[in-house]
Amino acid sequence: MNRILVTGGAGYIGSHCCKALAAAGFEPVVYDNLSTGHRHFCKWGPLVPGDIRDPDTLSRTIQAMRPVAVMHFAAQSIVPRSTADPQETFDVNVAGTLNLLEVMKTYGVNQMVFSSTCAIYGNAASGPIGEDAAGSPITPYGTSKAMVESILASYEAAYGLRSVRLRYFNAAGAAEDAAVGEWHEPETHLIPIVLDVALGLRPALQINGTDYDTADGTAVRDYIHVEDLARAHVAALSHLLDGGGGVSVNVGTGAGHSVSEIVQAVSRVTRRPVPTVHGPRRAGDPSRLVANARRAGSLLAWQPRKDIEAMIRDAWAFHQDLRRTEGISTLIA
Ligand code: UDP
Secondary structure, eight states, rough: OOEEEEEETTTTHHHHHHHHHHHOEEEEEEOOSSSSSSSSOOOOOOOEOOOOHHHHHHHHHHHHHHHSEEOOOSSSSOOOHHHHHHHHHHHIIIIHHHHHHHHHHHTTOOOEEEEEGGGSSSOOOOBBBBBTTOOSSSHHHHHHHHHHHHHHHHHHHHHHHHEEEEEEEEEEEEOOHHHHHHHHOOOOOHHHHHHHHHHHHHOOOEOOOOOSSSSSSSOEEEEHHHHHHHHHHHHHHHHHHHOOOOEEEESSSSSSSEEHHHHHHHHHHTSOOOOEEEOOOOTTOOEEEBBOHHHHHHHHHHOOOOOOOHHHHHHHHHHHHHHHHHHHHHHOO
């Protein structure tokens, strides 16, 4: 069976991709330092504990596992943390990736699906953003991902290491069977926070900015179901395994939802009230990020299948389980 090395495979998006890889007949080998990932999210193949900045462990792993390709998720991906501590973000995201690429080169692994982001567009435009949009990152996190995209293009030109750089918009939801889902400590993402409010675990959602240039004044994002995102990774991998060349591809739905619309949708799906308070804008937040995802359709034959209600429904099922289990562990402890 073809093995795929999945760095960061114990995390939110990485674990869903492992599930999708296994369903498509691959064996995912997770390589993760478990700094933010969860050991029990690794259900579809072996877990090798290790850091992408550690060339020895990486070399031993690639030598032993002989993967045909790498899916690279391991990163410092918390945007506010990147602003507070850019050194850490550049060290993990850029130096760590360079290290990984060198080990791949040494062992002749020359295909990678890279976890990129719409944060590389910064405040690009108010309409749907295509891959060629002008715009530049406004946070160290976005900058680090843009730098890796450039490095990958150079590696393809010089060494023939081909990569698909998937630029995610806002991943949301959980596996439909609730096997894995979104769980960050601390949580900074909108939907899990709103779900905590619906559960009564937080008094209210603070809306970060109500004076944006959008229909209701709150920031608009393109939320994409994490299972749709995982399918895009498998499609990108097939593109590379079929000999396809390196490319950057947006992964979004093309539909934007404001923070207020998310609050209403959560209230509708959970049938619970979601109190809100108004707060200031969060540093580094663009007003509107919505994908033009046509390239993913034409090049990877990929289309999103799940709408915002499905994302919230799946997230809600996982989130209730998560908080229930956490409650039980607190009682046992
Ligand atoms: N947001 C908010 N309150 C929160 C968390 C997030 O208003 O408690 C807003 C955030 O400022 C952004 C949107 O929700 O405008 C989506 O944020 P998230 O962190 O989920 O994703 P991002 O777009 O930053 O990657």
